Amino acid sequence: MEKVLIWPEHYPLLLKGLIEQNGAFILDALEAWPACSTKIEDNVSTTVLPPIYYLVWLAPRDPFDECTFQHISDFDEQAHQYINAAREYFLNNEYTNEQISEFLLERLSQYADVNAQLALESPMSLAQLLFEQRYFSLLEQLLARGALLSSADIMLVWQEVDFRAKFSAFLPQCAADKDTVLDAAKAELVQGKDFFTLLQHLSTDDNLQHLLEQALLAHLQSEHAKQSLAMRFVEQGAKGSEYNEQGQSALMLAAEKGFVAVLEAILGDASMDAKDEQGNTALHYAVAADNSACLKLLLRAGANFHAKNNAGLSCYRYAVERNRKELVRLMEREFGIKELSPQGQYMRVAKVHVLHALVVMLLPLQLFFFFDESIEHKSELTIALTMFSMVAIFFAISLKRCALYPQLKHPFGLGVIRMGSVLSLVAQLGLLSVVALAFLSQLAG
Known part of the structure; x- marks a missing residue:
């Protein structure tokens, strides 16, 4: 749909009155100003805005300028020449475009209610226009006059990081609908965008910390996450405590x-x-x-x-x-971290318990040798087998205490084998003591 902005034929008279401080011209222009409205016919939207908007643009835009509307004027070429000449006069006297608009709006405020013009519904808000023109000084002045901004306007202006400090001074008083702004800011925050400070200015809700945590999570989940923005959430109080x-x-x-x-x-x-x-x-x-x-x-x-x-x-x-x-x-x-593979863990557990099992089996073997009268060198065999059991127990305990030994819950049967090996070693040591006493008795005899 083509959007057309009509410049009323009374605009040059209004501009002339404001520049020359001619109250009669100003009042005549304001009284004759057409009703602010938007009409749609044949896929063409035609709009007339309050005077304050035109004083921000100063002059109709060329057809090839990139802007929201195509600008069409209702006044003649002579009026165009006057507008351009007036603008050139101010620029030659070191005024910027924004300062020209500030000057004109200051004089307009003596004859008309600026805030009433701001409150009129239109396809483009004045805040949006000022944002597009980068007229933040003028926006600050309007806010100081008590201008109210819609939720969309506040969300738009908040994107200008360099203006946030000044803008924050007018929050939440400048919000026409604070609840709507809160909902919009919360939605943006949870999506990982930097709106927590705006929420702080608008609300004292205890739920803000939860929202901040969710915002940090949402941002870190994003494919385009940036550490600088994540750190901004952390600096604002996010602790990473939620999931x-x-x-x-x-x-x-x-x-x-x-x-x-x-x-x-x-x-x-x-x-x-x-x-x-x-x-x-x-x-x-x-x-x-x-x-x-x-x-x-x-x-x-x-x-x-x-x-x-x-x-x-x-x-x-x-x-x-x-x-x-x-x-x-x-x-x-x-x-110093190292772990065995599942097969390696199995082999380590097996080695430990094979050694314990050998110690268990050596006790009946020793008893057999000890009581079999046909076997000679019983003492030597008892000493050798007992020493072997002690060495086996030592290696089994060393392997189990090693950091590589798997920290797993073993079957009950393996625990029985370990306990049995200890009892077996104690019995073998007892048998060794008997052999030692017998040897000493022989020496004493």
Whole structure:
């Protein structure tokens, strides 16, 4: 649809009156000004706006200028020449376009209610026009006069970061509908956009912290997440204490993105050992991202590297499975972390309990040798077998206490074998004592 803006034939008279301070011209122009309205005919929208809008544009735009409306005037060429000459006069006297509009609006306010013109419904709000023209000084003056802005206007103006400090001084008083602005700002915040400060100016709701946490999560989930914006949420008070529907925390997502600064900032508040739906911790996320800096930071902060995901993989085994060779070497070299494969774990458990089983079996063997009169050198055999049992027990205990020994719950039967080996060794030591006493008695006789 083509949008057309009509410049009323009374505009040159209004401009002349404002420049020359001729009240009669001003009042005549205002009285004859057509009703502000928008008409649609044959797919063409024709609009007439309040005088204040035209004083911001100053002159009709050329047909090829990029703007919201196509500008069409109802006055003759002589009026165009006067408008352009007046504008050139101000520019030659070191006025900017914005200062010309400020000057004219100041004089208009002596004859008409500016706020009443602002309140009229129109396809384009004055705040939107001033934003497009970059007339923020003029916008500040209108706000100081008590102008009210719609929700859309406030959301638009808030995007101008350099104007926020001045704009904040007029919040929430300048909001025509504060609840609508709150809803819009909350929606933008949860999408990861920087609207928390606006919410702070508009509300004292305790739910703001929850919204800030959700905003941090939403931003970190985005494919286009930036560490600088994530840090802005953290600086505003986000602690990374909440989780999304997949059980992911800000800590996990920051590790996945490689945002070291965010990790450092929230480590003290967020749980390092929390798990998502797949059982993965922040360490698993750092491994998946192949990010050594995040992995180092988490390990140095005391993250539990023994924690296993739903597949039974610790961060070390996860790195091995994903062929993250550099991370594997890092964990082994700098943190002394090393774990066996499932087959290796099975073999380690088997070795320990085979040694215990041998010790158990040596007791009946010793008793057989001890009481069989046909066997000579009973004492030597008892000493040798007992020493073998002691060495076997020593190696079994050493293997079990090693960091590589799997921290698994063993079957009850294996526990019986371990207890049996201890009892067997005690009995063998008792038998060795009998042999030693007999030997000493022979020496004494």
